[in-house]
Amino acid sequence: MSMPSADQCQTQDGAKPVVSLPTSRDNKHKWLSLASSALLLSGVSLTLVGCQSAPMAKKATPASGALIDFNTVDATQRAAQSQAFIKRMQADGGQYAQIFDQDGHSSAEQQAKNQLLTAIRQHLATEHLAVSKASYHVKPYTDASSIDTGASGLLRTAIETYLYQQSQIDDGSADYDLDGYDLDSDEDASEYDLSEEQRRAVAEMVKQSSTELIDNMEADEDLAFGEDGFNGYGYDKDGYHRDDYNHDDDDNYDDEDNDYDNNYNSDNESANDSRFSFLSKVQPKELLSSYEAMQVAKAAGEYTSSLSGDNTGIIGMLLGGIHKTPEQTEALNAYQYQYLTINSVSHYQPTQKQLQSVYSYDYIAPTIQASVQIPLGLDFKNSRLTIDPSAFMPLMALADPEDTALPDTMATHTVDFGLPESVTSQISSAVLYDAFMAALQDSISELAPDYFSSVTIADDSFAQQVGADKAIKVYFGSQQSGEMVGKMIKYMSQSLQRHVDSNPDQYPDGAALKLAIDKIQQYNKGYQSADVGALLQLVEAVSPFSFHYTNYYYLDRSNQLLAKQQRVNLGSDLLGSTTSVVNQTRYDAASVQQSRLTPLLQQTFASDAPPAIDGSERIMQMRQKKSQLDEARYARYGYEDTSRTDTDEYSSDDYDNDSYDNEAYEMDDSTGMTP
DSSP states (O other), X not given: OOOOOHHHXXXXXXXXXXXXXXXXXXXXXXXXXXXXXXXXXXXXXXXXXXXXXXXXXOOOOOOOTTSOOTTOOOHHHHHHHHXXXXXXXXXXXXXXXXXXXXXXXOOHHHHHHHHHHHHHHHHHTSOEEEEXXXXXXXXXSSOTTSTTTTOOOHHHHHHHHHHHHHHHHHHHHHTOOBTTBOTTSHHHHHTTOOOHHHHHHHHHHHHHHHHHHHHHHHHOGGGSOOTTSOOTTSBOTTSOBGGGXXXXXXXXXXXXXXXXXXXSSGGGHHXXXXXXXXXXXXXXXXXXXXXXXXXXXXXXXXXXXXTTSGGGHHHHHHHHHHOOOHHHHHHHHHHTGGGEEEEEEEEEETTTTEEEEEEEEEEEOSSOEEEEEEEEEEETTTTEEEEOGGGGHHHHHHHOTTTOOOGGGOSSSOEEEEOOHHHHTTOOHHHHHHHHHHHHHHHHHHSOXXXXXXXXXXXXXXXXXXXXXXXXEEEEOHHHHHHHHHHHHHHHHHHHHHHHHTOTTTSOTTOHHHHHHHHHHHHHTTOOHHHHHHXXXXXXXXXXXXXXXXXXXXXXXXXXEEEEEEEEEEEETTTTEEEEEEEEEEOOHHHHHHOTTHHHHHHHHSTTSOOOEEHHHHHHHHHHHHHHHHHHHHHHTTOOOOSOOTTSSOOGGGGOGGGOOGGGOEEETTTEEEO
16 A cells, blocks of 8 residues: 555645545445444554644643743743742652651551660660569471471481481391302302312412512512602502692702692592582482482381381481470470469669569479479679579589588578679679660661561450550561671670770770770671571571560550560471460569569568678688698698608518519419419
């Protein structure tokens, strides 16, 4: 089809050409007419492609307020357009920043993080009491309805495959015979029976062969050792090749005649790369083949699947011992964890930098009740630790019965220990405490808002018990925990660096603490906090344990912390189970008054309580006593024996080994050795 010319397509007034479509008058030819119309429209469209319309005169229209019209010469109009453009750019920039700026326009996660951070800072700066209760529960690692049911973890599969390979090797070596002969068989053994004459003939033949071999070796000039100590084959008298020697340690080594590049060639590449030789032993195809064979043996009942089988060796026995079956987990819950709780009551005093607690291990069952209570006090300002050693007395009595005091002889039941002067002179525990508390808060503030989320408490019974208005969930897996640790290390190092720099008299150049902190700061520049989290994830991936824990913080309307609930899950496929720990902590006064551990806390750490025994002084006395005993023992070694006189029939010299005379005895064939 030829393209129409411009004259054919253009009208005088610039209007587009009008095309009339034929219409069908006959209803019987309706579909044919529609098809013809469609073809005609297609032809018109192709025709219009080559048409050009005549330009029309356009009226000048003002430019948009968001754009600047550079074609206008009106200064007032251009100024108004410029101002409108600037406002539009500022609005667009604000909208762009709002998308990514979570501080100025916080999301729900950022709001939850800010609320929790404010509550934690207020809580750590306020004196308070706390009551905690931890409960335990164990369940199978893989749920019965999971798609992973019946499948083993990758680490467990690798160990099982390795043990299967070892069992096959052991079985093969037991049945191995020489050249296909069973030497235990009488028929095959008869072939090796030789007469006395045949044995002598064989011995003579071997002797002649050996003599000929020696003669040939002596005649071979290449076997003669040269001046350098090596023969023509490169071996010395001890059988070592000249390439096996370390020429770097040889004083007679000539760098010009024996260049390192000449010794290191492609022929000796395998010897020089011995450090990576273990990689050549890893054969994935062989492992896969062993795995397939193991699965076939399991299906046929010819191989024990579990690691606790008799054919798995000591590794299988150890792993099988820690593995729990579903029946064992059910028994643990029914007979142990159901009645076991770890309780505590604590008194936190931030001004005095003190934390006083009483911990209790309680097992209360219908048939037995047991409780072990341990008071523990930490005084960071004075670098002191107070503890009641009653629970450890039986163990101390076994280790050192002479220095273990009886309960009746003790004036008080608490013992006070202090850090040695050598440690406190370098840095006090109060400085470490301040650095730790500041690092904790700063590290939480740097965590991503994605870790924080507000949760509903409509069905949370614990939230209803403490009267909470809202709850914030913080998830910590291996990545988050490692990142938190990395940030804590960096923040504490930074705080200690400031402390050292602000006390140049106490920490001059060359001080041990100053050098240690400088080295830590140097290493801190070589990694990101997230790298610690990634490293912990790697450890979790290759180790037989996986863990994660979730914290729930319960707040009131004024964002004051009322309680905390922590859920920890620890388990793996090797263990065969997951242990869950739920620790609930309350900070209200009513819960503290109802705790049965509160009286013991008040009795132990009250201002009018009996003073604790100075454990540091007691340890020093024990060391002095031991030193005196050792000194006395060594002194006795130098004492002279004055109990004997010269008239004694025997003297100590008679029994000196150096003067022992073997010739004073004679050997008699009948009676043996007699004087």
